[in-house]
Amino acid sequence: MAAADWDVVVVGAGPAGSAASRVLAQAGWRVLVVDQQPIGRDKVCGDGLIPDAHQALARLGLLDAVMEKAQRVRHVRAVGPRGGHLDVPGSLAVLPRRQLDELLLRAAIDAGAVFEQARFEAPLEVEGRVVGVRLKCGEALVERRARWVLIATGAVPKALQAAGMCTRHTPSCVALRGYVHAPSMVGRITELEVVWSKAVRPGYGWIFPAPDGHFNIGVGISESHESIDGKGHKKAVNLREVFDQFVAAHPPAAALMREGRLVGELKGAPLRCSLEGARFSRPGLMVVGEAAGSTYSFTGEGIGKAMQTAIAAADALLAQGEDAAARARYEAALDALRPKFRMYERANRVNRHPWVADLLIWRGRKSAKLRQRMSGVLEETSNPGTLVSLRAIHRLFLE
Known part of the structure; x- marks a missing residue:
């Protein structure tokens, strides 16, 4: 086998990919981070940083840097169909993913990782073991050899399919998100509002206050796909109609859209939840973050668990065991998380x-x-x- 150019190639520069890259680069590994988007790309997300995200950021040594830029929040405000609400305290903040992802990636680069803008095409294999990646850079196809490859490409299944790791092509949930600039609403919407009503069943709406007079507003629909004859199919759900119904049903959302200015477009995205839909490892390769289904189905929160799974993969690699031992350690770490994900699956009753x-x-x-x-x-x-x-x-x- 040809000598590896890198110790690890990390495909995907979101929170999971950047977290693993930072941990490994800090340990002296030669790390190449690959993403088809440039540094500072956007990602459809609620942007909420709940306690598990704070813990992961603290492990990375980045909590203070993130909190300097984020909008701090004291409570999750649960709002019921009849308009009643209950404030639940927690360690909470909001930072748009464009800013969060750039901060995390630059922290990985500062630790010694190298970033390359390119599209992942397929893994390189020798005798059944992944030994690198094939990338498309502009019009050219190039190869990057590595001892390990981490797939951290989020919910879109294309990279998982190319790597032979996808076990479910359809997502678990779908969401629609927009940013609204509404200085007049600052001080009126102060908590992470999560809203349940018939208008968004089976799912929820949200409004999260972000920095500089901006608000993240959106809707998420769980159980958005169904299996027919063994194949996944999207149910008859029009996310824009659900969003409009949410705005009409929730007075603060209506005031936000009336008084504010929509920044850009409403954007939709899939979610992969409950540690389902992908194999976690094969010789020379691990799947981390939302590609591995790291999002909670009940809440749609996934930033913290994406980083947590990636850190677990990095820790497994740093244990310096053989391929099988490293993969077994990583899969055991994910198996230890499964009971929590099952609990959140059951909470979908709400x-x-x-x-x-x-x-x-x-x-x-x-x-x-x-x-x-x-x-x-x-x-x-x-x-x-x-x-x-x-x-x-x-x-x-x-x-």
Whole structure:
């Protein structure tokens, strides 16, 4: 086998790819980060940084740098179909992905990684082991050899398919997001508003306050695809219509759109959730971040878990074991996360039946113990499934 040009090629320069690149470059590895978009590219996302993202950023040594640019927020405001709300405290912030991703990538470069703008075409293989990548740079096809390849390309399945790692082509959920500049709304929308109503069932709407008088507004629809004859098909969902219905049903959203100015266009994106839809590794290759399904299905939050899975992959590689040992260590780390993802799958009951949100808000306003459990869900110290199981719903009437 020809000598490797790099210790690792990381395909994808989002939070997952940049997190793994920074950890490995800091350890002295020769790291090449590849993305088909230039530094500072946009990404459709809610931009919310919840506690798991804060923890991952702290591990990377970047929490203070991110928080200097982010809009700090004190609570998630859960809003029910009848308009009632409950504020759940947590370590929270909002930073648009264009800024977050550039900061993370430049931090990886500062640690010694090299960035190359190119499109991933396929892995290079020798006797069944991945030994590098084939890239398209402009009109030229080039090869970059490496001891390891990490796929961190997000929810779009093309790279997974090319690498032979895709087990489900359709996404778990779909979302539509826009930015609105509305200085008049600063101080009126101050929390991470997550809104459940019939207008967005099965899903939710959101408004997150961002820096400089901007707001991130959007809708997410869970269970957006179904299997027919073994093939995935998109259900009859028009995201723009759902967005308009959300705005009409939620007065703060209507005020935001009326008083503000839409910056750019509304953009849609798929999500891959619950650690499903892809193989995690094969000889010489690992899949990290949302490509591995690192987004929570109930909340649609994925930035923190994307970084967490990537850091787990980097740690496995740095353990200096054989190929099989490194992959086994990484897959064991993901398996350890599965119970949390299953809990959030069960919590999808709220997205399917928004009246459950009304019930939780009603009881939460009366019960400090329940508010504490809801805060624990946000901090990942409590099981969200225990809030929305049939037994838990029955217990709400007794607390």
